[in-house]
């Protein structure tokens with residue numbers, strides 16, 4: 001299963017980005033293969049609609065779970081319709097790597 | 106002529122200036138109209154006992170997607186500049202996010218499969234009032250959850266007409282709603298505070314107005330706080346300083362209680378009258 005983790009930077013040592021739609025990067029982690037893909041978020045500075053556009057992008061990568069600090073109100077119903085699970089993890093000090101470790105436990 | 110009263114951010118005294126200017130001119134029996142263009146949070150009406158004359162709804166056309174006709178080409182979503190079409194073909198999900206839609210029509214134009222029709226959605230209202238002195242006040246009010254006030258603002262300015270002096274209480278900031286409001290003005294009166302934040306907002310407003318070739322002048326509010334940065338800037342850039350307000354406790358109290366200082370203080374009445382006269386004599390005829 002693929003999981004998207006919002007990240008403040010381009011490495012696994014970067015911290016978990018607290019904003020979903022306007023995060024700096026998405027780290028897409030595949031729990032089966034252990035593969036990692038890091039994508040810059042093109043919607044980071046969008047004036048409006050960053051949330052839905054980010055869902056659209058992540059969904060196109062066949063992600064089934066998203067981990068981030070917070071999600072906008074509009075996001076939940078969109079994720080529900082796509083059957084993507086949303087995990088709110090308010091830990092700005094945690095690194096992406098430690099989140100991945102948690103997934104593997 | 107149209108005078109826009111604006112400021113880089115909310116809460117600097119823009120409404121205070123707009124309502125008092127209107128009050129002074131109407132008190133003198135001049136033809137004057139106040140338009141509250143701050144459609145996200147209109148509040149000019151709080152300062153005037155007024156009777157409602159008419160109300161019109163402002164609508165725009167948003168797309169309706171017929172999933173059965175959709176061929177999942179993605180063109181509509183690509184053409185939309187506002188992220189308003191949520192499109193995930195792998196999950197067979199396509200959805201219009203109505204409150205992000207600007208009603209531009211690009212998506213229906215882009216669709217080659219006749220899968221998109223349009224329906225009207227109410228964005229907000231334009232309401233005309235008459236104050237107890239018999240002067241017109243027009244209010245633009247955006248519907249809760251709608252994002253784009255521009256159409257509502259334009260409709261309100263149109264409703265106000267061209268007669269005499271029209272005062273536009275502009276939306277804060279320097280984005281689209283601000284630009285669309287000041288674009289219709291002959292003169293822009295900027296209200297600022299003499300602080301570093303005030304200066305940085307002012308600079309942005311001035312730069313935006315310069316690209317639009319708009320004449321402007323500045324009122325410094327709360328002149329008893331802050332520093333001389335704003336004044337120095339105005340001198341360097343040769344922007345007229347039209348007045349300085351020491352926002353003392355009497356002004357603050359009357360404002361917070363929904364009263365007009367120009368009803369209570371002759372000095373302030375003279376102050377606003379002087380500013381109005383200066384702008385009108387230098388930049389307009391008062392009757393357009």
Ligand code: SF4
Pocket residue numbers: 166167168184185186187188189190201205206207208209210211212213
């Ligand atoms: S009308 Fe314009 S803004 Fe609205 S969904 Fe279509 S393309 Fe996007």
Ligand code: SF4
Pocket residue numbers: 170174175176177178179180181182215216217218219220221
């Ligand atoms: S442009 Fe028309 S056919 Fe293509 S995805 Fe949009 S609605 Fe479907």
